[in-house]
Amino acid sequence: MSGVLVCAETRSGDRSEPGRRAIDFELIAAGRALSEQGAGPLAVALIGAGAEAHAEQLDVDGVEQILVVPTALEHFEAHVTQAALQALIEQHCPAVVLAAHTVDSLSFAPALAARGGHGFASDVLAATWQEDGLHAERGAFAERLIAELDFPGKQTVVLLLRTGAFASPHDSGGRPDGQRASVTRVELDLDAAARSERVELREAPVGDVDIAKADFLLAIGRGVGSAEKLAQIERLAELMGATLAVSGPLVEAGWGARTRKVGQSGRTVAPRVYLALGISGAAQHLAGMSRSRTIVAVNSDPDARIFDVAHYGAVADLFEVADALERQLGNGD
Amino acid sequence: MKTLVPVKHVASLPAGVLPDERGTLDIDALQWAPNEWDAYALEAALALREGASDGDADDGALREPAGEVLVATVGDERAEQSLRAGLAIGADRALRVWDDAFVSDARVGLDPLAVARVLATLAERERPDLIVCGAQSSDAASAATGVALAGLLGLAHVAVVTQIERDGERLTVERELDGGASEIVRVALPALLTVQTGANRPRRANLRAIKLARTAPIALLSLGDVGLDAAALDASAGSHALRLRERERSSRATPIEGTPVEIAARITTIVEQALSR
Ligand SMILES: Cc1cc2nc3c(=O)[nH]c(=O)nc-3n(C[C@H](O)[C@H](O)[C@H](O)COP(=O)(O)OP(=O)(O)OC[C@H]3O[C@@H](n4cnc5c(N)ncnc54)[C@H](O)[C@@H]3O)c2cc1C
Ligand SMILES: Nc1ncnc2c1ncn2[C@@H]1O[C@H](COP(=O)(O)O)[C@@H](O)[C@H]1O
Numbered sequence: 001m002s003g004v005l006v007c008a009e010t011r012s013g014d015r016s017e018p019g020r021r022a023i024d025f026e027l028i029a030a031g032r033a034l035s036e037q038g039a040g041p042l043a044v045a046l047i048g049a050g051a052e053a054h055a056e057q058l059d060v061d062g063v064e065q066i067l068v069v070p071t072a073l074e075h076f077e078a079h080v081t082q083a084a085l086q087a088l089i090e091q092h093c094p095a096v097v098l099a100a101h102t103v104d105s106l107s108f109a110p111a112l113a114a115r116g117g118h119g120f121a122s123d124v125l126a127a128t129w130q131e132d133g134l135h136a137e138r139g140a141f142a143e144r145l146i147a148e149l150d151f152p153g154k155q156t157v158v159l160l161l162r163t164g165a166f167a168s169p170h171d172s173g174g175r176p177d178g179q180r181a182s183v184t185r186v187e188l189d190l191d192a193a194a195r196s197e198r199v200e201l202r203e204a205p206v207g208d209v210d211i212a213k214a215d216f217l218l219a220i221g222r223g224v225g226s227a228e229k230l231a232q233i234e235r236l237a238e239l240m241g242a243t244l245a246v247s248g249p250l251v252e253a254g255w256g257a258r259t260r261k262v263g264q265s266g267r268t269v270a271p272r273v274y275l276a277l278g279i280s281g282a283a284q285h286l287a288g289m290s291r292s293r294t295i296v297a298v299n300s301d302p303d304a305r306i307f308d309v310a311h312y313g314a315v316a317d318l319f320e321v322a323d324a325l326e327r328q329l330g331n332g333d
Numbered sequence: 334m335k336t337l338v339p340v341k342h343v344a345s346l347p348a349g350v351l352p353d354e355r356g357t358l359d360i361d362a363l364q365w366a367p368n369e370w371d372a373y374a375l376e377a378a379l380a381l382r383e384g385a386s387d388g389d390a391d392d393g394a395l396r397e398p399a400g401e402v403l404v405a406t407v408g409d410e411r412a413e414q415s416l417r418a419g420l421a422i423g424a425d426r427a428l429r430v431w432d433d434a435f436v437s438d439a440r441v442g443l444d445p446l447a448v449a450r451v452l453a454t455l456a457e458r459e460r461p462d463l464i465v466c467g468a469q470s471s472d473a474a475s476a477a478t479g480v481a482l483a484g485l486l487g488l489a490h491v492a493v494v495t496q497i498e499r500d501g502e503r504l505t506v507e508r509e510l511d512g513g514a515s516e517i518v519r520v521a522l523p524a525l526l527t528v529q530t531g532a533n534r535p536r537r538a539n540l541r542a543i544k545l546a547r548t549a550p551i552a553l554l555s556l557g558d559v560g561l562d563a564a565a566l567d568a569s570a571g572s573h574a575l576r577l578r579e580r581e582r583s584s585r586a587t588p589i590e591g592t593p594v595e596i597a598a599r600i601t602t603i604v605e606q607a608l609s610r
Binding site: 078079101102104109110111112113115117119120122135136139142144145147152153157199200203205215216240249259264265266267273275283293294296298303307308312315316321323324327329 | 352475477509517518582585
């Protein structure tokens with residue numbers, strides 16, 4: 001039981017959003033660190049039809065082997081990736097398997113780990129290899145706390161790493177170390193009986209405005225409380241010259257447009273100014289906006305996670321602040 | 334059709350409550366509530382039982398329930414509140430598994446794979462056609478228990494579902510993807526789904542139903558009752574929590590203080606400067 005196996009995100013193969021592969025380099029960087037701490041050699045698994053095309057790109061510092069597993073399907077199918085990764089684990093017995101904490105990995109990795117009796121943790125924020133093996137950290141109790149984990153008695157541990165939590169020196173690839181990974185094509189008899197079947201992919205809807213192009217986003221969260229109050233915030237955005245963006249719950253309540261949602265299942269934005277009102281800062285929201293140039297947050301809860309990524313923070317009632325802003329700007333000064 | 338809906342009673346930390354020197358929490362100091370995601374999971378199950386795809390049918394007609402909806406939890410006595418909330422909106426039966434063996438784990442948060450192992454024993458006894466979980470719990474945010482349960486049972490599964498339609502022994506569901514896209518997936522029963530918030534509009538209970546649910550029977554099972562013991566539970570856990578600690582605060586944010594008027598003025602200046610840079 002030795003070695004680190006990174007399971008690259010292959011979904012991006014049939015998705016268009018640029019920069020999605022950044023997570024692969026984060027996984028590799030985390031894997032390389034574990035490898036250097038003594039977890040064993042680092043290999044990368046590429047699972048999917050046409051996965052081979054990405055091998056070159058993922059041949060970066062620290063990677064010793066790239067395992068290419070071709071599948072018959074063009075698109076991602078959870079049970080296929082699960083079967084392929086299970087076979088690779090059986091063949092290679094890695095001590096650690098790293099994948100991304102994304103909706104795709106979440107649809108096979110917990111099943112794989114539970115079935116195989118492997119160690120498992122999701123949404124992992126840190127991982128180290130110590131004398132007694134793997135240690136990891138993840139949020140607990142809505143991330144007010146951090147849980148420190150170990151995995152006694154587990155031959156293989158599957159960790160799903162949070163996007164953006166592991167710094168990556170690579171953004172394009174290349175090998176300053178002058179080495180090359182060996183590329184191995186692994187033919188698997190993947191008769192993973194198709195018990196679920198994708199019938200259609202629906203691309204993200206396109207709206208009247210592209211919030212990713214705005215310089216100044218005024219983002220409003222569940223703290224707004226009602227659709228009526230949202231109208232006031234919409235007026236404020238107009239007064240300030242900002243484009244309105246929303247958190248997930250507002251879309252679900254039918255108050256905000258899906259095309260204005262910021263986060264993991266919405267848009268990724270990095271405006272010059274992101275003014276967040278009444279947004280708690282859940283991981284899935286931060287994933288979409290933490291790279292904004294200047295983040296200003298107003299929240300009545302001093303412990304809100306949004307203050308961790310904000311450059312300026314006001315612990316205050318958003319309506320009191322909104323009223324004051326409206327008065328200042330409305331008076332034309 | 335028989336549907337099992339596992340629900341979690343989730344904890345939040347009131348201001349000032351922190352782990353003790355051993356890195357564990359005082360369970361009694363926490364605030365408990367039903368998990369937000371599970372309301373959507375349960376609504377999906379109830380709607381399927383009624384053969385309607387939306388919970389808030391406004392024709393007011395009483396539909397004959399076809400099949401059974403079970404709610405189940407791995408939790409202490411407090412978790413009965415989540416089960417009773419489920420009974421009050423129309424679940425037929427409630428099961429709770431608890432045992433002294435869970436008590437120390439609960440002080441750091443239960444492990445999703447261990448919970449899945451316990452739920453699997455319930456599924457083996459009850460043999461549901463469908464299991465509907467929440468996509469995530471608000472306290473642990475593992476987003477793993479449902480799919481782990483599917484893995485243990487060898488069930489077909491779809492994660493992060495936003496829409497469900499049933500056509501005989503087959504479901505057609507929409508699943509949310511990262512970045513705003515989605516996919517339509519067809520899956521044959523028996524199956525497991527994890528449901529995303531916003532998938533439907535959870536119904537509300539009426540006062541009479543709430544009152545009735547207050548005294549409704551809840552089956553209580555120990556680890557032994559479900560054929561497990563402390564060692565089996567330990568072995569099935571995905572990880573072992575060494576301790577909890579406070580999250581390091583990045584002191585990155587410059588505080589904006591003062592009256593709302595002062596805060597507003599400061600925000601205007603910050604925005605103007607940032608935009609002109
Ligand atoms: C697979 C998956 C994908 C997801 N994708 C996304 C996504 O893309 N985008 C997204 O946003 N979420 C997403 N979520 C949901 C996410 O987990 C959170 O539930 C959500 O981000 C919370 O939104 P919020 O901060 O607006 O609401 P809450 O968490 O309810 O926070 C409301 C905040 O408002 C504050 N508040 C209340 N009243 C006031 C007041 N008067 N003045 C000031 N502050 C006030 C409160 O203190 C609180 O911090 C996803 C979840 C899952 C499982
Ligand atoms: N202790 C529990 N008892 C019953 N169901 C649970 C429990 N923990 C998690 N679940 C189910 O698993 C879902 C996802 O939880 P999690 O994996 O903790 O994010 C929840 O929405 C529930 O449906």
